[in-house]
Amino acid sequence: MPRLSLKGKQMPESPIRKLVPYATAAKAAGKKVYHLNIGQPDIETPEVALNAIKNLDRKVIEYSNS
Secondary structure, X not given: OOOOOHHHHHOOOOHXXXXXXXXXXXXXXXXXXXXXXXXXXXXXXXXHHHHHHHOXXXXXXXXXXX
């Protein structure tokens, strides 16, 4: 199994993760929580985008600039 590098171990935790306990507590209290952080979208991918990906000749698809 691959090991995490020293640099990877020293990387700070994402600040968004600090909000997770609050969202979990709000959900448990019956409140509607809208997750606006990264994750799996729940909308269908447009056909034109799927076709572009199918025809892409790359081994790695990178994230766009933030």
